Amino acid sequence: MLRRLTVRKVLLAAGIAAVAAAVPLTVAAATGAFGGSLDHQRAAWTRNERTTSSTNWSDIPALSITRCAADQVTAMLNVTLEGGPARFRIVIDDVPEAPMIPDSARFDPQGVESFGFAFVQSVHPFEADDTHRFDVQWRSATGAPVTLRQGMLNVLFEDGTQGCP
Numbered sequence: 001m002l003r004r005l006t007v008r009k010v011l012l013a014a015g016i017a018a019v020a021a022a023v024p025l026t027v028a029a030a031t032g033a034f035g036g037s038l039d040h041q042r043a044a045w046t047r048n049e050r051t052t053s054s055t056n057w058s059d060i061p062a063l064s065i066t067r068c069a070a071d072q073v074t075a076m077l078n079v080t081l082e083g084g085p086a087r088f089r090i091v092i093d094d095v096p097e098a099p100m101i102p103d104s105a106r107f108d109p110q111g112v113e114s115f116g117f118a119f120v121q122s123v124h125p126f127e128a129d130d131t132h133r134f135d136v137q138w139r140s141a142t143g144a145p146v147t148l149r150q151g152m153l154n155v156l157f158e159d160g161t162q163g164c165p
Contacts, residue, residue, distance in 0.1 A: 034122040036071030036158040045152040052138065053145040057089070057096065060151060063136035068164030069123050069157035070130050075100055077136060078116040079151040081109040084144025090119045090153075091135045093126065100134075106141055112149065123160075130160020 046062035063077075075090045085108040090100040100119035107115040123132050136153050140146050 034072035034120060036073075036122075038156055039159045040067070041154055041156045042067055043152060043154040045150070046148075047150045049147055049149055051083070051145055051147040052086075053084075053140050053143055055139050055141075055143055057137040057139050060136045060138055060148065063151050063153045064133060065153060065155050066131065066133040067155060067157055068130045068160040069132050069155075070125075070160040070162075071158045072120060072122050073100075073132075073134070073158075074156040075119045075121075075134055076116065076154045076156070077105075077119065077151070078114065078154075079107065080112065080114045080149040081107055081146055082112045082149060083109065083146040085109075085141035086138055086146040086148075087141050088117070088136060088138045091137055092121060092123060093132055094135070096137075099137075108141075109146075125160070125162045127163075129163030131164055132160075 042065050044063055044065050046060070048062065050060070052058065077088060077090065079088065085106055087104045087106050089104040092098070092100065100121040102119070105117040107113075123130070134153070134155055136151070138148065
């Protein structure tokens with residue numbers, strides 16, 4: 001009986017140790033760092049109202065910026081919303097599978113409210129070209145109508161050097 005309890009305790013301790021060792025690896029895999037030398041910024045804004053109740057991602061055409069950029073890019077988004085909750089993300093070079101970090105932000109207006117959020121990502125040349133397009137996409141989080149009253153995208157970046165005009 002005593003030996004059976006000892007074996008159970010050893011197995012329990014080994015299981016706890018295995019979980020404890022796996023948790024830091026999982027956390028480490030979900031973190032990272034970028035860097036760059038900030039050279040420029042570019043802004044785009046809209047005051048044209050638009051409404052959606054679609055739960056599919058769609059571009060906000062006025063909130064798109066194309067720049068020659070390298071290394072870390074920070075995209076600051078500011079929006080004024082009314083209606084249901086909305087999600088926003090920023091997609092680089094029309095690749096929705098790899099949005100800027102974090103993958104999206106949710107805003108839930110109570111009346112007419114303004115929200116701001118910053119996204120980051122590191123960009124590199126594609127086919128020897130540092131030209132990148134940054135598109136703001138949005139969708140209704142629940143299917144309820146949401147109205148974008150105005151929005152602004154400000155992109156902070158380091159000049160790219162390859163293939164840029």
